[in-house]
Amino acid sequence: MSTQAATAAARRSKISPERELELYDAVLDLLREGGYDSVTMEGVAARTKCGKATLYRQWKNKPLLVTAALGRNRCSFFSGIDTGSLAGDLREAARAVGRREGPDTALMEAVGQAYIKHPDLREALRETVLNPEIAALDAMLRRGVERGEVAPDNPAIDYVAPMVMGMLRVERLFEDRFHGEGTVLGLIESVVLPALRIG
Amino acid sequence: MSTQAATAAARRSKISPERELELYDAVLDLLREGGYDSVTMEGVAARTKCGKATLYRQWKNKPLLVTAALGRNRCSFFSGIDTGSLAGDLREAARAVGRREGPDTALMEAVGQAYIKHPDLREALRETVLNPEIAALDAMLRRGVERGEVAPDNPAIDYVAPMVMGMLRVERLFEDRFHGEGTVLGLIESVVLPALRIG
């Protein structure tokens, strides 16, 4: 939300936009490292060499700071993919995941528990890291349907995005079965494309 | 692990096995309600009307108590399923999930974040709630292969269990798309069975 930036500007805050992003990055790094509880106001202040009072001058409390940090992270890894064919798009998405250029699973893990107590965090996470990737996957599928590669009424279409995101969410727990980075690619080849009647 | 019970017996503990399960149940309930941080020694003691010292007499610290509680929860919802056909087994498993008799997703959510700091918890969770269900699903598939319902080299076989567990792990985040309880059943019908070349 630009509300924060707006009020900050209204109060003649000396925090430049780049500085704001530095603060957000520190929050997200701490989140990824040790989860919501590892994000401490002291920790953020120390890591960014700013006073705690400065943080509380901009954000009323810790949940609002974390939510704002998540909100600024908005970026999608899948959205730039367009190879011309649905199979190519899905394979490229899987390879992006293998190159650690996929959805921010560390953030998903980290916030996964915290949003039991802070529903706002869950919404911020969805808006920020989840929905953009889902939308990108759905766009791939829509293009595939328009090109005639997939039957429009193929019921598997609705499950592609959940399957990909779900696989990312459990691959750690199956690491004895899938050692390596090709987990999602294997899912695409072995399950998704057959279910979509491609290849 | 029976180590705790053994030492408890050796020290002539007055805690009966049923009492021990009561304590574990309190821990698991608190876990499901608010995550690992909501499990407090004071909370467990208050809820079970036992002294905090009693808890520390049996379990050295909080992580060990939670781990022990997870270890005693060992039970599988999918393991009793055997309808005679793979499609029937998978559909029955999906229906069990719909009836809230599936894997303990609340526990998975709750421990999801905590095991960043306590790897023992992750192992306990895997051994207890995850591996039994995975083993049951794999057993269904193995029986299906033996009956000739699925080709033994069908690569989708390895992905059935991850897909089911992954769907459980993300269905909350797709609740606007899949409203209702038939999420896993839809996955089975639309994706899993086609990928397995069944039906």
Add this chain to the structure above:
DNA sequence: CTCAATCGAGACGCAAACGTATCGAGACGT
């Protein structure tokens, strides 16, 4: 140039929860 407001740094109070210690009451073995 001057003044006011924010900055970084950190002390402070407060609350929550871990883990320890204490205490009377009651249960078990001999």
Add this chain to the structure above:
DNA sequence: ACGTCTCGATACGTTTGCGTCTCGATTGAG
């Protein structure tokens, strides 16, 4: 029946982190 150990309950010290407050330095506006 008696002594011992564990029981439940609770007080205690310690740590940690949130949120407030103070303080000198610095910076931007007029």
